[in-house]
Amino acid sequence: MRRALRDSGRGAAAPRAGGTERPAATDRLGAAEAAAIDAWWRAANYLSVGQIYLLDNPLLREELRPGHIKPRLLGHWGTSPGLNFCYAHLNRVIRARDLDMIYIMGPGHGGPAAVANAWLEGTYSEVYPDVSRDAAGMARLFRQFSFPGGVPSHVAPETPGSIHEGGELGYSLAHAYGAAFDNPDLVVACIVGDGEAETGPLAASWHSGTWLDPVRDGAVLPILHLNGYKIANPAVLARIPEEELTLLLSGYGYRPILVSGDEPAAMHQKMAAALDQALDEIARIQEAARDARAEGPDGQANGRVRWPMIVLRTPKGWTGPKEVDGLPVEGTWRSHQVPLSRVRDDPEHLARLEDWLRSYRPDELFDADGRPVETLRELPPRGRRRMSANPHANGGELLRPLVLPDFRLYGVEVDGPGERTAEPTRVLGAWLRDVLAANRGRFRLMGPDETASNRLDAVFEVTDRVFRAERYPTDEHQGPHGQVMEVLSEHLCQGWLEGYLLTGRHGLFNSYEAFVHIVDAMFNQHAKWLEVTRRLAWRRPIASLNYLLSSHVWRQDHNGFTHQDPGFLDVVMNKKPEIVRVYLPPDANTLLSVTDHCLRSRDYVNVVVAGKQPSPNWLPMDQAIAHCTRGLGIWEWASTGGGGDPDVVMACAGDVPTLETLAAVDLLRQYFPELRVRVVNVVDLMRLQPDTEHPHGLSDRDFDMIFTADRPVIFAFHGYPYLIHRLAYRRAGHPNLHVRGYKEEGTTTTPFDMVMMNDLDRYHLVMDVIDRVPSLGGRVAHIRQRMADKRLAMRVHTREHGEDAPEVRDWVWPYGGAS
Structure with missing residues (x-):
């Protein structure tokens, strides 16, 4: 040339x-x-x-x-x-x-x-x-x-x-x-x-x-x-x-x-x-x-x-x-x-x-x-030199699959549920490092100055951030030929990645969850593009647009209210079901499995929400893969009642909601050992929809088998509660569904105080169970009062000491893997 x-x-x-x-x-x-x-x-x-x-x-x-x-x-x-x-x-x-x-x-x-x-x-x-x-x-x-x-x-x-x-x-x-x-x-x-x-x-x-x-x-x-x-x-x-x-x-x-x-x-x-x-x-x-x-x-x-x-x-x-x-x-x-x-x-x-x-x-x-x-x-x-026939304008013609390392080799050991912690995105970063190394020239990582902040900095072991202006000796990982693109403009990250994908390559956009909203309209246009191209046989499939949203709403306690917004999920869910996917992996191993799946996919917009702070590892790799493949499932090891019909279903989607749900189940076991509790974790949010509405949806029969048609369901959700109601409103058991999530309450505070502000904490979840399980009756009023007092005590502790009380900060699942 x-x-x-x-x-x-x-x-x-x-x-x-x-x-x-x-x-x-x-x-x-x-x-x-x-x-x-x-x-x-x-x-x-x-x-x-x-x-x-x-x-x-x-x-x-x-x-x-x-x-x-x-x-x-x-x-x-x-x-x-x-x-x-x-x-x-x-x-x-x-x-x-x-x-x-x-x-x-x-x-x-x-x-x-x-x-x-x-x-x-x-x-x-x-x-x-x-x-x-x-x-x-x-x-x-x-x-x-x-x-x-x-x-x-x-x-x-x-x-x-x-x-x-x-x-x-x-x-x-x-x-x-x-x-x-x-x-x-x-x-x-x-x-x-x-x-x-x-x-x-x-x-x-x-x-x-x-x-x-x-x-x-x-x-x-x-x-x-x-x-x-x-x-x-x-x-x-x-x-x-x-x-x-x-x-x-x-x-x-x-x-x-x-x-x-x-x-x-x-x-x-x-x-x-x-x-x-x-x-x-x-x-x-x-x-x-x-x-x-x-x-x-x-x-x-x-x-x-x-x-x-x-x-x-x-x-x-x-x-x-x-x-x-x-x-x-x-x-x-x-x-x-x-x-x-x-x-x-x-x-x-x-x-x-x-x-x-x-x-x-x-x-x-x-x-x-x-x-x-x-x-x-x-x-x-002539031919492919015509601008209207150039294969770069139909990028699927040039697309080659990524060489992806076996993600299972990057997983964390899980001796028992929650016994060890890891930073999920840091674990993912080690895998992405090797994805970048194996796919030079066809895979880029985009982000608005947040790659290291989102704990993906292992990638800098094999590549620099691209930067061609003047560089100082104090700069780190800056160079003219890198695979990481960082600029403090979500618009540019999105636009660059779209152009890269549309011409036949692959990539990942990592962002703070609250600020990915900046590209709502750009996401909307790309989703519309994908929807139309699915009806055009001559348009070849392209690599999916993949978002990794970290520094999320529940762990933005240091930055405060301005950084607390999980609403991008609502924007995404407005698009045609053939196009969008939303994943909420609860730990490091499920995050690896989900991300590998997303990078292999075509013609979707995949949104993955994952934390960067130390959090419990719940599932060993084989169970994590099976759980992600199902998209949701009953965690028998956390449930009680021997697999029979439950008195209450404790559902969760997202890493912090999962933690609070399991801590609530621990309290229910202590106070109500006879209560039959079923724990359901949701990774693939689309599984909540009917199979007539989304390709990943569950049939009514399967949904009722998991969530029941007549028992109370307490759902702890990462985002705004009404989104779960939107997805499940046609289900027979919807009148029994009670969702806790983010309700626009936030500030600069501790992690547990943040969930208490939004009534997503373990104590409030126990109170929800007491309020909605008729068999518990009035004999549990003193337990409910105790939960309310606990919330007050935890609030006082944060105000006096500036950190969460040890009983919540250091809580560990105490029951091993047995049901």
Whole structure:
């Protein structure tokens, strides 16, 4: 690729260090080449307008009539001509340099442009044979766009070449960098819209160049497209002085190349020159870094890089109507969506639309059968070099399974339930260390400055954190070539990982539980992407998006209320059951088993919640594997009554709820030895749903066998209690279900005081049993009072001594493994 990147035959002069360039535009393209690129641009524009407006008469072979117009005009014109312009020019450099390139459209409402170019390249018809590359296929292409049963108006999974769900703005550049990591021969062209550039995630994404390694990674070519407006307002970056804009982008570490204008012939020359200059500069950067790397670990391979980017200024709605009803349209916010809105009812609007469409001269672009003319068929790259057919944009085609060490060898010894403790995520870290070592180039660990805090620091025995800015002698585990990506932006971690997964690799995102909420919307978009791709046979399965949430709600006693929120589980559970999985392993061995399963899975979002603080080890490895495979189960060793029908079911999900449940069972054994208690632990939260609602769900029969249909169930849950009710509301025994969990009570306090604040503590669980088991009757009032007094005493102890009382802090399960 180094040869191909530079072998354009038109080498541009090296840009000034730290400077801004306006490339020379004279004679960059020959007359025939310029005419072909312009024809492609006109064809893509024609197809974009046709998708928004036309129901029939796709080639205007007859006069346009109201019946040819869609009854509902949906779609967005304003950004499409600029996107088509970039696409046409990128096709030229792909062919000239034999580039491996994908195209990410940040302006999500550029859906018409994405579809138009995929159809022109032939990929769309290969994927959807009924949308053939002829007049009949063009009619279907137009009809399906933003039409019931058709395709969305934004860049979407249905569009070949897309890895970017365009329904929400701000994620394109993070996705682009994620795609480039560990892809040394890939160039990612990322079009950033000026409206999108105002979002928080995109603003942070400009920093991503600091993590891009020119030795082992590919390149990202950002093209900041300034057309001046968002939906109805000016765009900030288009209105600040040009000097200020270039200083901003230079400060982010880029060398901006400026292209602006509205006269097509001149703009073609300018854009061609800018792309040649940018790609030549990328080649120089990569060659220098890779040569230095070959000579030794020092040198330019480790230094900060100033990557080129293009700032493209064109009018919004370029080549569309200049004015409508006496008001300016082209170059204004009025061109954003549908410039001519009354086409079916207003003859003047209908005539203006026909003039607009004919201005692209479709008779020169499509033959008598409606096929693109030979000039257009010959212009784009061939086969998998087409951006709409590049396998990196269908990452499952490139996906290889991970080499996973046997997790059983990393487990902790369990002589008896709860006799020893371990830090679950520290145990997991040793396994992840070896996962990273065995999968260099296709597995990365992402996190917002929390890898060590979450006790995963064993990974630094085999890899560094990636960092390419200045480093000090006091820095630890910082280097230019690591597999751990840390940046204090959950948006970047999520966006990088999504781009990495969507292009055929694997990864894990570890985060403090409370702050993963920052990416709620990003998770939502990715889940929607996965849901749609499951219906598209040509989209190959990709590695699952895996979250490890630690530093969780029950052990954020030092950071306090701001760090206490388990609500991400509720967000996840709103998605389609085919897509999401939630796991709450109660100890270190179950965490190893669950994580191994998640890294092997495809096309899911897996959420694993696990503690990092020392906690009891309940299950030896063989039992842990069996328990995780079942997803939930009766812990016979903790239950009483010899396996018969219980008087009460004590259920739990999560490490701290499990501890408090078993401590409560210990108290019940002491005070009510005749009480038959069944302990049920839940690892896979989806098991609580009916099998008709989720693939992991239990049948009503199996659920009733475990939880009973008529006995009280006291459920200690890691998150908000109503989530359990949501999952189990259809069950016969739901009226008997009483859930304890987090109820938005928190502060900086001790671990046990935290569970008492939310009534999840062992004493309150015993009180719940007393209140809900009729057979205990009034004879136990004094025991209930004793439990309330214990809570008060524990509260007083924390206030006086600043730590939990020994009887709760040092409690150990006293019964061994016998039932």
